[in-house]
Amino acid sequence: MIRYIAASLLMALSASAVAQVKSAVSTPSVSGRPVAQRSVNEWLQRMHDASRQRAYVGTFVVAGGGRLSSARIWHVCDGTQQMERVESLTGAPRSTFRRNDQVLTFLPESRVVLAEKRESLGLFPQLLQSTSAAIGQYYGARELGSERVAGFEADVLELRPTDRLRFGYRAWIEKNTGLTVKLQTLDSQGQVLEQAAFSELKFEAPVGMAQLEQMMGRTEGYRLEKPEMRKTTAEAQGWALKQSVPGFQPMSCYQRSVNGSPQSQEAQTLQWIFSDGLASVSLFIEPFVAERHGQPKNLAMGATHTLTRRLGAWWLTAVGEVPTETLVAFAQALERQK
Amino acid sequence: MQEAARNHELVSALADGQLRGEEFARTVDWVNETDEARRTWHTYHLVGDVLRSNEPMVSARDVHFLQGLKLRLQQESAPLHDVRTTVLVADEQDSTWIRRPNDAKYSSANDSRFGWKMLAGFASLATMAVMVWQMASGGGDQSAAPQLAQLPVQVPQPVAGSAPGGTGVDRQRMIRDPQLDALLAAHKQFGGTSALQGPTGFLRNATFDGVAP
Numbered sequence: 001m002i003r004y005i006a007a008s009l010l011m012a013l014s015a016s017a018v019a020q021v022k023s024a025v026s027t028p029s030v031s032g033r034p035v036a037q038r039s040v041n042e043w044l045q046r047m048h049d050a051s052r053q054r055a056y057v058g059t060f061v062v063a064g065g066g067r068l069s070s071a072r073i074w075h076v077c078d079g080t081q082q083m084e085r086v087e088s089l090t091g092a093p094r095s096t097f098r099r100n101d102q103v104l105t106f107l108p109e110s111r112v113v114l115a116e117k118r119e120s121l122g123l124f125p126q127l128l129q130s131t132s133a134a135i136g137q138y139y140g141a142r143e144l145g146s147e148r149v150a151g152f153e154a155d156v157l158e159l160r161p162t163d164r165l166r167f168g169y170r171a172w173i174e175k176n177t178g179l180t181v182k183l184q185t186l187d188s189q190g191q192v193l194e195q196a197a198f199s200e201l202k203f204e205a206p207v208g209m210a211q212l213e214q215m216m217g218r219t220e221g222y223r224l225e226k227p228e229m230r231k232t233t234a235e236a237q238g239w240a241l242k243q244s245v246p247g248f249q250p251m252s253c254y255q256r257s258v259n260g261s262p263q264s265q266e267a268q269t270l271q272w273i274f275s276d277g278l279a280s281v282s283l284f285i286e287p288f289v290a291e292r293h294g295q296p297k298n299l300a301m302g303a304t305h306t307l308t309r310r311l312g313a314w315w316l317t318a319v320g321e322v323p324t325e326t327l328v329a330f331a332q333a334l335e336r337q338k
Numbered sequence: 339m340q341e342a343a344r345n346h347e348l349v350s351a352l353a354d355g356q357l358r359g360e361e362f363a364r365t366v367d368w369v370n371e372t373d374e375a376r377r378t379w380h381t382y383h384l385v386g387d388v389l390r391s392n393e394p395m396v397s398a399r400d401v402h403f404l405q406g407l408k409l410r411l412q413q414e415s416a417p418l419h420d421v422r423t424t425v426l427v428a429d430e431q432d433s434t435w436i437r438r439p440n441d442a443k444y445s446s447a448n449d450s451r452f453g454w455k456m457l458a459g460f461a462s463l464a465t466m467a468v469m470v471w472q473m474a475s476g477g478g479d480q481s482a483a484p485q486l487a488q489l490p491v492q493v494p495q496p497v498a499g500s501a502p503g504g505t506g507v508d509r510q511r512m513i514r515d516p517q518l519d520a521l522l523a524a525h526k527q528f529g530g531t532s533a534l535q536g537p538t539g540f541l542r543n544a545t546f547d548g549v550a551p
Contacts, residue, residue: 088544105544116527183542271524271525282524284521284524284525304525306518
């Protein structure tokens with residue numbers, strides 16, 4: 001365990017070192033053969049296909065917001081089905097299993113298993129079609145050569161935002177498989193806000209899909225919790241944006257329960273989700289309760305920013321992997337129509 | 339260089355309780371006999387402490403580092419103002435990446451105790467990363483290590499006091515407020531609403547323990 005952590009610390013340090021200099025200087029060293037020029041969409045499709053076609057086992061490290069989190073990953077697929085097991089190595093013990101868009105998170109300390117359907121994971125091809133214009137307009141792509149990550153040669157792709165309403169990204173894409181082996185989120189100065197990377201990775205590891213399914217099915221002794229969600233529209237709930245936030249399109253809207261909210265509030269939380277193709281923002285709107293909601297705040301952890309505001313009788317919590325300015329723009333545009 | 343790396347590997351395995359038999363005995367001897375091995379042993383334990391707790395046992399060196407860091411953060415900042423979207427869009431394609439705009443400086447100086455603890459944790463990690471790097475580089479390329487060690491340590495955006503109506507940033511509530519944690523978890527459920535982060539985003543969200551799932 002400590003070995004993984006020491007390796008990730010070294011990674012964190014190299015991210016720090018990279019981030020000290022401006023982007024022109026911090027470009028990873030170019031080595032090896034030049035990569036063929038691909039469009040942003042071709043890159044994104046390639047990255048996505050890798051997870052559908054390749055099996056792998058590795059250690060994944062996320063550094064950001066002053067925190068370092070690590071997990072062991074098992075990923076198997078057969079071309080149509082994907083299964084994944086994520087075993088946390090830091091923080092509270094938990095095991096997450098995913099079969100396509102079905103996700104179970106086992107929390108052994110509380111003997112609870114959370115069941116969720118992550119519809120967004122099935123959105124990919126449509127997402128790319130519906131937001132490709134935004135991706136092209138609001139991000140510039142640049143291939144930066146190649147670099148080794150976790151022992152694998154990777155193409156380095158930089159996605160630089162064309163305005164200040166979104167962060168930039170740098171992705172390391174394994175040359176043979178197209179798997180994203182490292183991903184950095186960068187602020188407006190090109191400094192690393194968050195980094196997710198494999199510190200160790202093996203392809204074609206002998207893990208059977210049946211074995212993972214069996215583990216995913218072992219829920220005896222656990223209490224099953226499932227968030228209640230009902231699809232709706234912002235319009236039907238009386239909400240609108242008086243002006244759109246450039247590049248961000250509404251993706252979906254739910255009336256949902258939120259763990260941790262009082263029973264009376266649970267059914268009344270609205271989640272309105274936006275995406276520019278690469279970054280996503282959730283607007284949570286619930287009735288304002290003075291003793292619960294307090295003062296407006298702006299918060300940040302790694303690349304995830306949060307803003308809370310009172311809107312008359314309502315309380316807004318905006319969350320997204322975007323700059324605070326973007327959340328402010330959403331808060332200023334949101335209006336009640338009923 | 340390779341031998342040094344192997345030795346550090348053994349000390350790490352010892353710290354994890356993974357060594358047995360002759361390898362265990364040899365590594366314990368090495369830790370007892372050399373200062374370098376003892377420093378490595380200490381570092382790995384500090385790394386473990388930091389990851390297990392928000393209140394790591396920091397050394398005098400870390401404290402000195404922290405003081406410098408706090409000072410630097412305090413010097414950096416001014417609060418943000420409200421945002422006009424039109425100002426933020428389109429006109430600075432090349433410069434935004436490189437130049438921090440005048441009206442978009444993050445403020446610092448969050449005196450809240452927990453926030454500083456968060457920073458203390460990270461600062462210690464960063465300090466140890468430098469130490470680990472220096473040690474790992476000890477027997478090899480001597481020119482590379484000092485150069486890296488002299489670089490100021492990157493800290494993600496400085497912590498700021500809360501500013502109603504403004505855009506100052508305060509980290510501490512991110513992990514303290516269970517309701518907010520629940521909303522963050524709900525947002526994570528849709529973390530795949532990103533063409534880039536589809537598969538990677540799921541792993542990122544499942545791995546990141548900044549927020550309880």
